[in-house]
Amino acid sequence: MNHLANIIQKELKELLTPGAIMSVVVMVVLFSILGGLIGGEVDKAQTLPSIGVVGSGHGDLTIEDGGVDWNLYETLESIYGSSIPSDAEVGDYLIKLDDFDGDFDRLKDMMSQNDLACALIVPDDFALCISEGRPATLTQFYIYEPEGMFGSISSTVVTSIASMLNTSLSKELLMGPTEGNPLFYSNPIAFGGDNDCTMINGEVHNGILPSDIAGEISSQTMIIPIVIMILITMIGSLVISSIGSEKENKTLETLLTLPIKRTTIVTGKIIAAAVVGIIYGVAYMIGMGMYMGSLTGTMGSGVNLEDLGLSLDAFDYLLVMVSLFLSISCALGLCMILGGFAKNYKSAQTMTMPLSILAMIPMFIIMFSGWYGAGPFIQGIVFAIPFSHPMMAMEALMYGDVGLVLSGIAYMMVFAVATIAITVKLYNSDILITGLNQNRTYQKLTGKK
Amino acid sequence: MTDALVLKDVRKSYGNTEAVHGISLTVKEGEIFGLIGHNGAGKTTTLRMISTLLRITSGSISVYGHDVETDSKGVREIISYLPEDAGAYKDLTGRAYLDFIARFFADGDERKRMVEKGIALADLGERIDSKVDTYSKGMMRRLLIARAVMPSPKLAIMDEVTSGLDVVNAYEIREIIRGIARDGVTVIMSSHNMFEVDMLCDRVGIINHGDLIGLGTPDELKREYGVDTLEEVFVKAVKG
Missing domain, CATH: 3.40.1710.10 (abc type-2 transporter like domain)
Structure with missing residues (x-):
């Protein structure tokens, strides 16, 4: 075989893993669904x-x-x-x-x-x-x-x-x-x-006119889903890569045999990732805010939302912060679980894909259709994804829909507790060392069928 | 002599497959115990169960009276586990890595003394302040041995500790192990190097397909199999 072809064949085998192919398929399906959704919204609006x-x-x-x-x-x-x-x-x-x-x-x-x-x-x-x-x-x-x-x-x-x-x-x-x-x-x-x-x-x-209000609200809230999507993806990547890297460098086994509780390891990783993620998030928020601010002339309509009773008070901001905190907690819990299954740094990168998709789905839906413009099925999907809630909290509170925000907070609390409980259980089990398929691990170790 | 480590009918299953079939053995305090066996025989699984990394399926393991299942934290306070091909955090210097580990065992001056002990054991000279990712395999192994020994564990668990090292590095690491054993630390180690096991270990266990098929001092085993070297003992034992 030609040497170049031999190298290409080997590289393709390494790059086109089932996980990578699945990610591509999911992205294509996701974007086609979103395309249909956006197209439908445009048709409806026109x-x-x-x-x-x-x-x-x-x-x-x-x-x-x-x-x-x-x-x-x-x-x-x-x-x-x-x-x-x-x-x-x-x-x-x-x-x-x-x-x-x-x-x-x-x-x-x-x-x-x-x-x-x-x-x-x-x-x-x-x-x-x-x-x-x-x-x-x-x-x-x-x-x-x-x-x-x-x-x-x-x-x-x-x-x-x-x-x-x-x-x-x-x-x-x-x-x-x-x-x-x-x-x-x-x-x-x-x-x-x-x-x-x-x-x-x-x-x-x-x-x-409604277009004036929508323009103003959009100019004030459109940045939020984007920033939250970036924040979730970034935190996810940090946590999952950290665990993947520990596995690849064989430092995890040492860490797990030190005289510390597994919950301390989990909590330490979560807090460190949250701090770095929030720093990144604030930086992106400032950057995006400046970028969007330069577009205010075209997007904002100069309508004073406070005069229309569509502004937020201190309690509303508190709810938004709680919603954001819980959403990050859910993301971290989910990342720790996904990271537990990462075999090394490379597979950890693939593991971030489901999280990114989960963050992108509500971002697109909320930006293009909005919670209130979506049908019951789409609303069900958006509600089930914990990252949706801080994305839509500000707009919901502007319309006085406190119930939606509070129910989202309750849901995220349950989700966060469940994921963190699963994470602790995972870290106390063999899975972190042996991987998910224990039979396969044993076969790999021993060569036995 | 006190029993440092007691394994009673220890079994480990991965799904439906049993990897360790009821191993029982006792290691005395201050002893260097060697586990030998072919790849996939169950050595690493056994060492991981002793070091609380893997749950045992049945049986019991006790380290200085602490049960690995019911008192895993107590076990982790008195052991040091050095996995095969272990690494360190690449962005840290050797000194910072030792300090990171020491923080889990001591505070203040005691921690400083522990780090100094680790630095002396690693014997890396000025390179102790270089980043870990610039270390050779031998330097990395010396750092990790120092890390494992520095907190003065009662039981050191070492998997393939000199695997892939050159003659000088392997010799020096064996000297470190001999030294800590003289200080009263119990060592359980696995190795494929029969010469090393023969020289270093007080007693040896032979594992084959998850079963403990031989147990004794190197001389006892040689006599039992009627051969001159541990290598021949191993070949005869596993080939039946």
Whole structure:
């Protein structure tokens, strides 16, 4: 055999271990699932939102003298008719709502019953304003629901639909006699500014769109899942490599025969890894914070979340810290178990893969879909992974969802205690020396079958 | 003489396979006891059970009256185990490594004295302050022997202690072992070097496929098998 081919064959045999191949397969599956998840979220967000039209005859505008015969609702029907899928009906997206007489709670109920993303409120003086050559103000009303990175796109879509309404009415008016301010004819309907409003936790806030809130929250919390993922992966790598290295250098056997408790060895390794991991984590947090800060102009919307009742108090921060501490404890417990099975430094590197995957799954889901935007199945997966909880704690607490954070803390406490108990049991067993498959170890030692 | 180590019908199974089949033996205080056997015979498994690294499946092991199963911490306080091909923490210097180990046994001045003893035993000169990963195999072994002997254990357990060493290093390490035995330390060691075992050990146990098939002083064994060397004893014993 060619010498080069011989070397390549040997190297490939060493590099392409079943563990390495499995890692590649898992990564491909993981990214395809995440791709589907993100694609689904984008499709969902770009779908035309369901709109309810309310007030003043649902936008009927007939100006006999000016020869204007235009109807807002019918125009919307026409816009939707050319944009919705062929098997859908306009009625699935557009609904005429009853008057709400300024009672936003009633409007909210009507929207919830009809599963509407937005209500377009036509003012009583809509026709009068247009007939007098003054822009009529159309109000967009939303109920804010936290739905991850793409969840707020619907409000952006509604804004563009409103712009299409403006264009349609403008064309209609320009077909008749034009007098007065020419700017009126290009923009007969006024949108945006303080007219639009969003209901957050039962309170109506003017001049705010869901996309503004989502942008601001995203700019403040998006860094957290990334930093936690890096922190978990880093701590995991440190702990597992430390144990793998001890096995490879045959220092573990010496350590285990010294007059110290096994729990002391386990605790010592855990604390040292936690200290180094936290130093790395803080460094990454500062670095990422500076990086994200430079993007604030494009990501943040300048909305003051405190004014919207979406800020955190001291108790909330305490819960976030507890959640983070427990998550790190779970990671360390899991790493000590995985490290126990590492045969040497090289196999220890492979052992970090499951941990990295477990940290990446919630990071991607929380960043792109969010806990609240995910379905029950995905939520179950995210909840079961202990590293998810500090990733979503801050956002959950902003929405006042203390129950989710507390239940996550309770779950992580059970998980951490269980993993540490398993670790101590593992360190008191033969597995640390002989490996998992004792028969195979014996066969390797003796050459017997 | 006090019984330093007592093994009674010790068995060890890995899954469904029994690797050690009921070994019984006693090692007296201050004795150098050698375990010989082919690769995979059960020597390392036996030494690991004595040093509390592996749980025994059945039977009992007692080290100076401390049971390895029920009082493993008590056992670890009086033993020193030196595994085959053992290493040290590569980022530490020889001195720092000895100090790291000494901290598990003593504090203050006693710890300093222990480290100085270790440095003298290792006899590495100025290289004691070099990083461990720059040591040759002989230097590493001297450091590890020093580490094992430095805390003055009552029982030193040494697996293939001179394996792979040159003549001079092997000789010096054997001298260290002889010296600690003179000071009253009991030693149980395994080796494939029959010449070494013959010279060093007071008594020898032969293990074959997990069974103890021979036990006695080197001279007793030679007489029993009617041969002149321990090597011939071993070959005759294992080949039946």
